[in-house]
Amino acid sequence: MSESIAFALVSPDRSLFDEQVQEVTIPAETGEMQALPLHTPTIAKLGVGELSCTLTSGVRKRVVVSGGFVEVLPEKVTVLVRTAELPEEIDTKRAEEALKRAEKMLLHPDDDTDVQRAMLAFARASVRLKVARHL
Numbered sequence: 001m002s003e004s005i006a007f008a009l010v011s012p013d014r015s016l017f018d019e020q021v022q023e024v025t026i027p028a029e030t031g032e033m034q035a036l037p038l039h040t041p042t043i044a045k046l047g048v049g050e051l052s053c054t055l056t057s058g059v060r061k062r063v064v065v066s067g068g069f070v071e072v073l074p075e076k077v078t079v080l081v082r083t084a085e086l087p088e089e090i091d092t093k094r095a096e097e098a099l100k101r102a103e104k105m106l107l108h109p110d111d112d113t114d115v116q117r118a119m120l121a122f123a124r125a126s127v128r129l130k131v132a133r134h135l
Contacts, residue, residue, distance in 0.1 A: 002037035004056050006076040009063065011084040016063060022054040024077045026070050035072045042072040046081060048123045050131050062087055062131045066124055090132035099125035 004020040024035045027049025033042075046068045054060050067082035102122035105113050 002075070005035065005037040005039070007053055007079075008077070009051070009065075009079045009081065009084065011081050016084055016086070017053065017061070020056050021077075022056060022058075024051070024053045024079075026051055026077075026079065027065065028070065033070075035070075035077045038074045039072050039077075041074065042070075044070050044072075046070060046079070048120060048127060050127050051079065051081075051084075062134055064090065064124075064128050064131050085128065085131075087131050087134060090128050092129060092132050095125050095128040095132065099129065 004022060005024070007017055007019060007021040007024050008015070009017040022036075026033050026035065026044070027047050028044040029047040030044070032049070033044065035042075046065060048066045049064075050062055051065045052060055052062045064085045064087075065079070065081040065083065068080045070080075071078045098121060102118050102125055105118040106115065106122060109115060109118070
């Protein structure tokens with residue numbers, strides 16, 4: 001069995017990864033999935049969450065992603081995302097404020113509250129804080 005798989009992570013404004021990895025854990029819309037070398041071909045829609053990969057050196061890297069698609073082939077994983085943030089790029093104060101706002105909207109909705117949007121904001125702020133605190 002192959003020991004590594006090519007991994008590319010691309011957002012509209014930059015390429016975050018383009019290297020060989022041991023595995024990739026992906027926040028698919030239907031739940032977390034893991035891609036390993038020689039994986040069965042798959043295409044999935046992404047949700048909001050933490051994408052992580054283990055480099056061939058054994059180092060684990062984390063990225064917050066939101067929206068997009070993943071294509072998994074036996075020898076390559078390609079992830080195209082709407083947004084991506086590395087842990088060191090996350091403004092924890094801003095993420096904490098966004099979490100509080102979303103929580104307030106969910107706990108005390110009014111007629112103008114878009115509950116689905118508030119849930120998405122809550123999920124994104126939560127994962128941003130989780131990933132930033134792993135530094």
